[in-house]
Amino acid sequence: MTYYNGENYQEVVGEGLTLVDFYADWCGPCKMLGSVLAELEDQIKIVKVDIDKYQDLANEFRIMSIPHVKFYKDGKEVSSFTGFMDKSMVQEKIDEIKNL
Numbered sequence: 001m002t003y004y005n006g007e008n009y010q011e012v013v014g015e016g017l018t019l020v021d022f023y024a025d026w027c028g029p030c031k032m033l034g035s036v037l038a039e040l041e042d043q044i045k046i047v048k049v050d051i052d053k054y055q056d057l058a059n060e061f062r063i064m065s066i067p068h069v070k071f072y073k074d075g076k077e078v079s080s081f082t083g084f085m086d087k088s089m090v091q092e093k094i095d096e097i098k099n100l
Helices: 009-013 028-040 055-060 087-098
Strands: 017-023 045-050 068-073 076-082
Touching (some): 009 017, 017 028, 017 087, 028 045, 028 087, 068 087, 076 087
Parallel strands (some): 017 045
Antiparallel strands (some): 068 076
16 A cells, blocks of 8 residues: 655556545544555555645545545546445455456
8 A cells, every 4th residue: 555645646547456545534434444445455556645635636536525436447547436335345346447
């Protein structure tokens, strides 16, 4: 799991399968989802974006509610969801994206 630090976003998501988690430290559901993602990080590249630090990026993607997760395959957004999902639901999404 890596944390976005202001680098070129397209380069971050440009290769392979990437899950981007838009979160905030004060967000309870974000913390719960973070624990779920930690269990799945061996299956997909995970990048966490703190919306308080990177408001411009959150605004660019019109992130209005968190947690908000985007899935990318070779730089192209292929799926997303908003809100908490348990491990089996996130696993299902990852499997779905691997088969695209």
